[in-house]
Amino acid sequence: MDAFLLQLLVNGVIVGMLYGVVGMAFVLIYKASQVVNFAQGEFLLIGAWVCWWTLTEFDIPFVFGFLITLVFMFVLGVLIQVVVLRPLIGEPIISVIMVTIGLSIFFQSLLNWMFGVFAQPFPRIFETPSMEIFGLQVQTVYVMSMFVSVAIMAAFAWFFKASKTGLAMRATAFDQQAAQSLGISVRHVFATAWAISAMVSAVAGVVVGVVNGVSSALSFFGIKVFPAVILGGLDSIIGAVVGGLIIGLLENLAAYVDVDLQWGNMQRIAPFYALILILMIKPYGLFGTRDIERV
Amino acid sequence: MAEAAIAETPAAEAQAPLLAVNNIEVVYNDVILVLRGLSLEVPKGRIVALLGANGAGKSTTLKAISGLLKTEDGEITRGTVVYDGQVLNAMDPGAIVRRGVFQVMEGRRIIQDMTVHENLRLGAHTRPHDSQVARDIQMVYGYFPRLKERTGLAGYLSGGEQQMLAIGRALMARPRLILMDEPSMGLSPLLVREVFGIIRKLNEDLGITILLVEQNARMALEVASYGYIMESGKVVLDGTADDLRTNEDVKEFYLGGGGEQRKSFKNIKSFKRRKRWL
Numbered sequence: 001m002d003a004f005l006l007q008l009l010v011n012g013v014i015v016g017m018l019y020g021v022v023g024m025a026f027v028l029i030y031k032a033s034q035v036v037n038f039a040q041g042e043f044l045l046i047g048a049w050v051c052w053w054t055l056t057e058f059d060i061p062f063v064f065g066f067l068i069t070l071v072f073m074f075v076l077g078v079l080i081q082v083v084v085l086r087p088l089i090g091e092p093i094i095s096v097i098m099v100t101i102g103l104s105i106f107f108q109s110l111l112n113w114m115f116g117v118f119a120q121p122f123p124r125i126f127e128t129p130s131m132e133i134f135g136l137q138v139q140t141v142y143v144m145s146m147f148v149s150v151a152i153m154a155a156f157a158w159f160f161k162a163s164k165t166g167l168a169m170r171a172t173a174f175d176q177q178a179a180q181s182l183g184i185s186v187r188h189v190f191a192t193a194w195a196i197s198a199m200v201s202a203v204a205g206v207v208v209g210v211v212n213g214v215s216s217a218l219s220f221f222g223i224k225v226f227p228a229v230i231l232g233g234l235d236s237i238i239g240a241v242v243g244g245l246i247i248g249l250l251e252n253l254a255a256y257v258d259v260d261l262q263w264g265n266m267q268r269i270a271p272f273y274a275l276i277l278i279l280m281i282k283p284y285g286l287f288g289t290r291d292i293e294r295v
Numbered sequence: 296m297a298e299a300a301i302a303e304t305p306a307a308e309a310q311a312p313l314l315a316v317n318n319i320e321v322v323y324n325d326v327i328l329v330l331r332g333l334s335l336e337v338p339k340g341r342i343v344a345l346l347g348a349n350g351a352g353k354s355t356t357l358k359a360i361s362g363l364l365k366t367e368d369g370e371i372t373r374g375t376v377v378y379d380g381q382v383l384n385a386m387d388p389g390a391i392v393r394r395g396v397f398q399v400m401e402g403r404r405i406i407q408d409m410t411v412h413e414n415l416r417l418g419a420h421t422r423p424h425d426s427q428v429a430r431d432i433q434m435v436y437g438y439f440p441r442l443k444e445r446t447g448l449a450g451y452l453s454g455g456e457q458q459m460l461a462i463g464r465a466l467m468a469r470p471r472l473i474l475m476d477e478p479s480m481g482l483s484p485l486l487v488r489e490v491f492g493i494i495r496k497l498n499e500d501l502g503i504t505i506l507l508v509e510q511n512a513r514m515a516l517e518v519a520s521y522g523y524i525m526e527s528g529k530v531v532l533d534g535t536a537d538d539l540r541t542n543e544d545v546k547e548f549y550l551g552g553g554g555e556q557r558k559s560f561k562n563i564k565s566f567k568r569r570k571r572w573l
């Protein structure tokens with residue numbers, strides 16, 4: 001196998017894991033509250049800008065900037081749910097979708113206005129920009145990205161299996177009224193879902209921002225989460241991870257094809273070809289739930 | 296109304312009932328009047344049956360007590376629900392569960408894509424998750440040994456096992472009053488007997504007060520000490536279980552009834568239910 005291909009595969013896994021992470025964040029909201037959040041990509045953007053701003057403005061260590069960003073995103077997630085989405089409960093799905101699209105446009109414009117349209121590099125975080133793993137030159141941020149992705153996935157697994165709030169969320173996703181009959185507050189669950197989703201997306205946003213610099217291109221990264229989650233099945237957390245990996249790999253293999261065959265920009269559109277294909281042959285995705293039917 | 300029941304045990308005479316529903320009126324979607332001045336009382340430590348035909352408003356009554364009415368755009372427009380001296384009308388379901396009132400909803404409503412164990416933990420949502428919860432889960436397995444063996448998803452349990460899980464899940468909340476909606480629904484006669492045996496046992500062992508809604512009037516009146524019969528949103532008859540069992544009208548309408556009729560009721564029900572649950 002040539003080194004270029006190997007490098008692309010590694011990239012594919014690393015980027016794919018990030019898609020998976022953002023995909024999980026997206027699925028979390030969808031599962032808990034049946035809202036298709038078209039502003040998911042903007043969470044990455046906001047997170048990255050906030051982190052960039054705290055670091056460049058106050059010149060504090062990365063860890064602190066990162067923590068401030070998480071707190072900010074938590075509050076923002078709750079606020080959006082309470083102020084914007086809660087009043088829409090019971091409205092037609094299309095209205096809710098229009099509102100999240102509106103949110104997406106609003107945040108994009110706001111951030112462009114506040115931070116300009118040019119990509120800004122993060123201050124340097126790692127002493128050594130790259131390290132050698134198995135003879136492969138890998139950027140340190142990529143290694144960090146892998147760690148962060150795996151950590152978030154593990155945290156999700158624990159959260160939904162073992163924590164009280166996680167169980168309450170799954171119950172709410174399955175049957176809202178039954179959940180309420182157990183004393184679960186659906187409002188609380190919705191707000192928590194948005195808060196976690198915003199925080200997790202922001203983490204991905206910061207990671208991508210550290211690699212590529214912060215710019216509105218980040219929300220395009222967020223858009224590629226759609227092929228990932230639709231491939232995995234909109235309501236499956238595991239599906240989001242698998243879908244993210246597949247899209248990440250596909251994209252990078254397409255890049256290989258681009259370079260080898262000179263077909264033009266396959267890398268950019270391959271995920272969306274995949275999206276169309278999936279919708280045609282397997283509309284519920286690989287892991288989308290079919291209800292348990294028993295008589 | 297409940298005098299007969301109270302007279303049975305002189306000790307209870309002075310006590311206010313654990314639950315008193317006073318002349319309530321319930322409206323869905325601001326226009327559909329379903330309960331029109333319904334009153335009933337449930338004395339502490341008793342099993343009280345609430346009987347009536349399909350659509351009489353039995354489930355609505357339970358939801359009015361548990362606060363779940365609010366999740367269906369329903370509202371108590373008149374009257375009060377008083378539990379243990381507190382008016383529940385304006386409380387949300389969570390607050391009511393915390394006070395010890397737990398509704399086991401019609402159709403069991405267990406979380407099918409979760410395990411038995413997870414469902415039981417969910418029942419304890421309003422309690423701190425400590426070692427006591429683990430002990431209570433073992434207690435529930437004690438009452439329902441069959442549940443302990445089922446390690447897969449709850450959705451694959453049989454109807455009877457699902458009903459047991461629904462009751463076990465209620466126990467996890469440590470309720471003082473359980474509102475039980477048609478626990479016999481869809482179960483074979485043998486299982487119905489088993490489930491009712493368990494209901495009686497919970498009442499005797501744990502002292503849990505139970506308001507039992509049933510289509511199966513015969514079984515319900517066997518375990519209950521007192522019964523109410525409702526029709527189109529009102530109580531039309533009430534009395535001790537023994538009195539009701541021997542009452543000619545009750546016999547004719549609720550105890551006699553050929554299997555034919557019950558079958559057709561069932562069809563109507565499942566149709567209506569699907570529509571409501573959407």
Ligand SMILES: Nc1ncnc2c1ncn2[C@@H]1O[C@H](COP(=O)(O)OP(=O)(O)OP(=O)(O)O)[C@@H](O)[C@H]1O
Nearest residue numbers: 323327329348349350351352353354355356367564
């Ligand atoms: N959410 C709702 N919105 C509007 N009307 C409702 C709603 N729920 C119930 N109803 C109506 O209220 C009436 C009483 O319903 P309810 O479910 O309380 O009856 P029930 O006695 O429990 O009947 P069943 O034996 O079939 O369960 C019915 O006419 C029903 O159509």
Ligand SMILES: [Mg+2]
Nearest residue numbers: 353354355401
């Ligand atoms: Mg009913």
